Amino acid sequence: xxxxxxxxxxxxxxxxxxxxxxxxxxxxxxxxxxxxxxxxxxxxxxxxxxxxxxxxxxxxxxxxxxxxxxxxxxxxxxxxxxxxxxxxxxxxxxxxxxxxxxxxxxxxxxxxxxxxxxxxxxxxxxxxxxxxxxxxxxxxxxxxxxxxxxxxxxxxxxxxxxxxxxxxxxxxxxxxxxxxxxxxxxxxxxxxxxxxxxxxxxxxxxxxxxxxxxxxxxxxxxxxxxxxxxxxxxxxxxxxxxxxxxxxxxxxxxxxxxxxxxxxxxxxxxxxxxxxxxxxxxxxxxxxxxxxxxxxxxxxxxxxxxxxxxxxxxxxxxxxxxxxxxxxxxxxxxxxxxxxxxxxxxxxxxxxxxxxxxxxxxxxxxxxxxxxxxxxxxxxxxxxxxxxxxxxxxxxxxxxxxxxxxxxxxxxxxxxxxxxxxxxxxxxxxxxxxxxxxxxxxxxxxxxxxxxxxxxxxxxxxxxxxxxxxxxxxxxxxxxxxxxxxxxxxxxxxxxxxxxxxxxxxxxxxxxxxxxxxxxxxxxxxxxxxxxxxxxxxxxxxxxxxxxxxxxxxxxxxxxxxxxxxxxxxxxxxxxxxxxxxxxxxxxxxxxxxxxxxxxxxxxxxxxxxxxxxxxxxxxxxxxxxxxxxxxxxxxxxxxxxxxxxxxxxxxxxxxxxxxxxxxxxxxxxxxxxxxxxxxxxxxxxxxxx
Numbered sequence: 001x002x003x004x005x006x007x008x009x010x011x012x013x014x015x016x017x018x019x020x021x022x023x024x025x026x027x028x029x030x031x032x033x034x035x036x037x038x039x040x041x042x043x044x045x046x047x048x049x050x051x052x053x054x055x056x057x058x059x060x061x062x063x064x065x066x067x068x069x070x071x072x073x074x075x076x077x078x079x080x081x082x083x084x085x086x087x088x089x090x091x092x093x094x095x096x097x098x099x100x101x102x103x104x105x106x107x108x109x110x111x112x113x114x115x116x117x118x119x120x121x122x123x124x125x126x127x128x129x130x131x132x133x134x135x136x137x138x139x140x141x142x143x144x145x146x147x148x149x150x151x152x153x154x155x156x157x158x159x160x161x162x163x164x165x166x167x168x169x170x171x172x173x174x175x176x177x178x179x180x181x182x183x184x185x186x187x188x189x190x191x192x193x194x195x196x197x198x199x200x201x202x203x204x205x206x207x208x209x210x211x212x213x214x215x216x217x218x219x220x221x222x223x224x225x226x227x228x229x230x231x232x233x234x235x236x237x238x239x240x241x242x243x244x245x246x247x248x249x250x251x252x253x254x255x256x257x258x259x260x261x262x263x264x265x266x267x268x269x270x271x272x273x274x275x276x277x278x279x280x281x282x283x284x285x286x287x288x289x290x291x292x293x294x295x296x297x298x299x300x301x302x303x304x305x306x307x308x309x310x311x312x313x314x315x316x317x318x319x320x321x322x323x324x325x326x327x328x329x330x331x332x333x334x335x336x337x338x339x340x341x342x343x344x345x346x347x348x349x350x351x352x353x354x355x356x357x358x359x360x361x362x363x364x365x366x367x368x369x370x371x372x373x374x375x376x377x378x379x380x381x382x383x384x385x386x387x388x389x390x391x392x393x394x395x396x397x398x399x400x401x402x403x404x405x406x407x408x409x410x411x412x413x414x415x416x417x418x419x420x421x422x423x424x425x426x427x428x429x430x431x432x433x434x435x436x437x438x439x440x441x442x443x444x445x446x447x448x449x450x451x452x453x454x455x456x457x458x459x460x461x462x463x464x465x466x467x468x469x470x471x472x473x474x475x476x477x478x479x480x481x482x483x484x485x486x487x488x489x490x491x492x493x494x495x496x497x498x499x500x501x502x503x504x505x506x507x508x509x510x511x512x513x514x515x516x517x518x519x520x521x522x523x524x525x526x527x528x529x530x531x532x533x534x535x536x537x538x539x540x541x542x543x544x545x546x547x548x549x550x551x552x553x554x555x556x557x558x559x560x561x562x563x564x565x566x567x568x569x570x571x572x573x574x575x576x577x578x579x580x581x582x583x584x585x586x587x588x589x590x591x592x593x594x595x596x597x598x599x600x601x602x603x604x605x606x607x608x609x610x611x612x613x614x615x616x617x618x619x620x621x622x623x624x625x626x627x628x629x630x631x632x633x634x635x636x637x638x639x640x641x642x643x644x645x646x647x648x649x650x651x652x653x654x655x656x657x658x659x660x661x662x663x664x665x666x667x668x669x670x671x672x673x674x675x676x677x678x679x680x681x682x683x684x685x686x687x688x689x690x
Contacts, residue, residue: 035150039100039121042093045086049212052205053080057087060183060196064088064155070182072161072193076351076365077291078234081185081198085157088183096181097152104161109140111158122146147180154180161186163295163350187351200231209233213240221250228257230312230366234290235262238283261370262287284374291371295350299343304352305378306386307364309415311407314361317344322393323404325362330385373415380418387412391426406433413446421464424453428467435475436586438626438663443475463506466495470510477517478627480668485517508537512553515560520669524560531557551577555594564601571595586628589618593635600639608639627670630659634674641681646688650681 063071073081093099100118104111112118113136119126124146126139147156161184184193201209206226211218229235242265243253256264263284296304306329307315316324325344331337344362347353352372354363364372372378380387390412393405409430416423427450435443451468458464473488493510500507511534518527535553555570575591592615599608612635619629633656640649653674660671 035098035123036121037096037098039098040102040115040118042089042099042101043082043086045083045090047087047090050080050083050087051209051212052201053084053087056084056196056198057091060084060088061092063194063196064181064183066194069178069180070184070193072184072186072190072195073198074186074189074195074351075198076354076368077187078232078287078367079198079200080233081187082159083233084198085159085183085185089155089157092155095153096155098150098154099157100147100155101157101159103159107162108158109136112143113139118143150179152179156180156182158182158184161188161190163188163190189349189351201233201236203231206231206233206236209236210240213237214244216244216247217250219250221254224254225250225257228254228366229262232365232367234287235367238262238287239264242283262367263374287367288371288374291368291375293372293375297343297346299339300347300350301376302382303340303343303347304364304372305376305382307353307362308369308372308376309378309383309386309412310364311404311411312364312366312369313404313407314356314359314363317360317362323408328386328389328408330389378416380416380420380423383412383416384420384422387416387420387422387426391422391429409433413449419453419456421454421457424450424457425464427453428464428471431471431475435471435478436584437623438478438628440475440478440627440663444472444479447471447475461495461498463495463499466492466499466506466510469495470513473513473517477513477520480520480664480670482517482520482669486514486521489514489517503537503540505537505541508534508541508553511537512556515556519560527560528557531560552591552594555598559594559598559601562601564598568595568598568602571598585618585622589615589628592618593632596635596639600635600642603642605639605643612636612639625659625662627660627663630656630663630670630674633659634670637674637677641677646681646685650678650685653677653681 060071060073073084075081089099089101102108102111102115102118113126122143124142126135126142129135129138129142147154184190189195200206203223203226207222210222210226225239226236229239239253239257239262242248243250246265248256253264261284266282293301293304306325310328315328318324318326325331326337326340329340331340344353348355348362352364352368354365355361356363390405390409409426413427413430427446431443431446431450434440434446447468451465451472454462454465454468469488469492473485473492476482476488477485489510493514496507496510511530515527515529515531515534518524518530531553535557538553551570551574555567555574558564558567558570571591571594575588575595578588578591592611596608596611596615599605599611612632616632616636619626619632623629633652637649637652637656640646640652657671657674657678660668660674664671666672
């Protein structure tokens with residue numbers, strides 16, 4: 001009989017190692033060593049702390065028992081794939097004669113060969129193998145062959161597998177024999193395996209997981225927290241444990257997540273997850289360490305950056321949608337389209353993007369987005385196409401949003417780093433939209449950021465800088481901060497005069513806005529002075545908005561001077577022009593309200609109510625809790641007061657106050673005015689009773 005080295009002989013239910021066979025027909029067991037049940041270190045699972053995965057565990061076990069015997073558990077990082085594998089090993093270990101757990105830190109071959117415990121338990125010695133480029137291949141094949149020779153029913157778990165495991169030669173080797181079940185976990189969607197997709201926790205299970213670690217209080221704020229982390233298992237556990245350790249109330253957790261994302265604490269000092277033997281202080285750094293992006297190509301990194309600054313929503317690829325990724329990135333020719341398609345497919349394969357095949361849409365989980373923003377730092381240059389596309393949309397759509405434009409711009413303005421004139425203009429456009437929706441504080445924040453950006457990249461007296469001063473003036477005016485409004489408007493005037501070789505539309509707007517500010521100061525002399533200057537310019541300029549500007553400004557001047565019938569005629573023409581030119585709905589509403597106020601002053605209450613009703617329907621649909629809607633109720637209050645229907649007048653002033661209080665401080669001039677009206681009417685009602 002030929003000499004056989006390093007073989008396995010099956011002796012009853014156990015496996016033994018035989019060093020050599022020397023004589024024909026006889027087996028001389030020189031060293032008989034039983035191969036242990038646990039071939040490697042196997043992590044323990046605390047089954048009492050695994051929530052929401054019972055169905056998944058049962059399904060994977062059933063798949064392992066089927067004929068294929070090789071199952072890939074696939075899902076984004078941090079949702080519990082390793083925990084699931086630990087649970088299956090713990091629950092099923094008594095079924096198996098041998099188990100092995102391989103952590104794949106780099107590639108699958110090195111993971112097997114470098115696991116010294118596995119080599120020792122299989123009684124393998126790699127000393128005689130050539131120390132060259134073939135060493136890893138030969139050693140890996142030796143380990144696999146030894147595993148193949150083991151008897152009984154066995155389980156091999158390969159945790160955190162990378163793309164190399166999908167190579168044909170690797171798959172063929174690790175399939176082993178029929179007596180092996182193989183469970184693979186990976187965030188990558190690998191070919192050659194029967195796949196079990198592991199999804200996010202349900203809301204109910206996510207709540208249970210949160211309260212497993214957080215014991216201080218319970219409230220509906222928990223759902224806000226869970227939505228902020230996208231029901232992500234790892235993030236839920238980290239936030240809950242940190243909050244418990246720091247004694248944070250739920251409302252504080254909400255504010256911290258809104259402000260800082262997962263980077264909520266540098267001194268959490270908690271035990272968690274893969275490093276449960278030692279404490280984790282900086283939870284965001286802990287998360288970053290788990291997600292390695294070094295293997296991404298330049299093209300893949302660029303694609304990651306685009307999705308990292310977009311909302312975490314389903315984004316179509318090329319269907320008839322304004323939000324398709326092709327349109328957002330301004331991809332038009334076939335060559336660029338092919339490059340993008342290949343790149344997106346690679347990012348999906350590597351587990352960074354999720355693809356909804358049925359709808360052909362893509363989504364990046366918000367936790368992955370936060371990690372990508374930290375590691376890849378998307379800036380203005382990276383996202384130039386996206387910025388230009390959204391600027392072109394915002395500049396002509398204003399408040400008549402198509403699809404998710406508003407949400408997209410919110411993300412871009414929040415998460416893109418760097419300075420450029422293009423990006424500043426996008427901030428400008430978005431600020432104007434937020435101002436139209438009465439989000440004045442947000443508008444001030446955006447305009448302030450745009451202004452600082454413009455100062456860095458533009459000449460000191462550039463007209464675009466004066467645009468920011470103008471917008472800041474209007475926002476502060478609407479907030480009742482009159483001194484700030486006037487200061488910014490005068491800065492706008494200073495630059496506008498420098499750049500105005502002749503009287504133009506921009507100068508007319510500046511004078512018009514100065515008139516508005518002085519009206520609020522009750523300085524009607526200056527208000528009339530600047531409105532007159534604005535009107536004279538408006539009559540001369542040749543501009544697409546000239547007619548509207550002329551009639552609206554002239555109407556304002558007549559209204560200030562109490563020439564209400566003349567104002568009425570001009571406001572009518574302004575409304576007609578706005579409707580004819582397809583102005584956005586809130587501009588049309590404003591024209592209706594101007595008309596209604598003029599009709600009230602001439603005591604045509606029926607027509608006043610007709611126009612107020614039109615404005616009411618528009619703003620109820622668009623801005624039901626914004627200051628703009630409060631002014632509708634304010635006008636109704638005046639209408640009913642003039643008709644001496646004091647009960648209805650009081651009700652409308654009270655509704656106006658409710659909305660004002662949601663938007664303004666108690667010192668705001670319009671809040672003070674409505675309080676005065678309420679007190680006046682209540683006094684009159686009391687007097688009527690007497």
